[in-house]
Amino acid sequence: MTEHPWSYTSTSGHLAGTRLTGYKVEAIDGSIGKVDKHSDEVGDAYLVVDTGVWIFGKEVLLPAATVVRIDVEERKIFVDRTKEQIKDAPEFHRDKHLEDRDYRHELSMYYGLGGPFGGPMV
Template sequence: MTEHVWSYKSTSGHLAGADLTGYKVEASDGGIGKVDKHSDEVGDAYLVVDTGVWIFGKEVLLPASTVIQIDPEDRKIFVDRSREQIKNAPEFLRDKHLGDSGYRDALGAYYRPNAPFGAQPMV
């Protein structure tokens, strides 16, 4: 079960209802882009990050559990994955995957705690 993957950690500093759009997102080894869309629904919280030129203008979907800290003063969000781990996640296509429960399950399995690095579930 991957439901906890779609919830913010209590230590992240996330405040329900806060608008995170435009916040910069920092992986453990550098910036990856800015939040384009987010959800803080209980059990379905995520960030859609526009990676700009980093991954050729693609977007990535990050489950809320990857967030370790939100800094509202500097408008930054820190996640507990490396740039390579994020880049190697199952490809995200907003129009196809945002409401797709199968994709959500696959992505949740990829980002679940203690998932082996590079584990790529079928999408």
């Protein structure tokens, strides 16, 4: 069960203060890009991932609870969603959505993190 959509799970290996910018991000079925920006504030943790050419140079916002493992030595972050799920997420615009509570709620619901039972989408 998810502890909070905008917090890293206790089993992810996240250590507060670790600079994740530049880490590669791996979905269940392959690479999706690199971390361009991140936050590790309690209750407001996320990754902004630059997807490069994969989805036409767009960025995506991933709630911290989607992170299942951080490998500091390999500089990789593993998330528990497929590339398709991430590609089909509500469109993200950094200037508009980074601080938008409604967008965050929409994203939490999309990833199956915002309901009363939490947990990943099936």
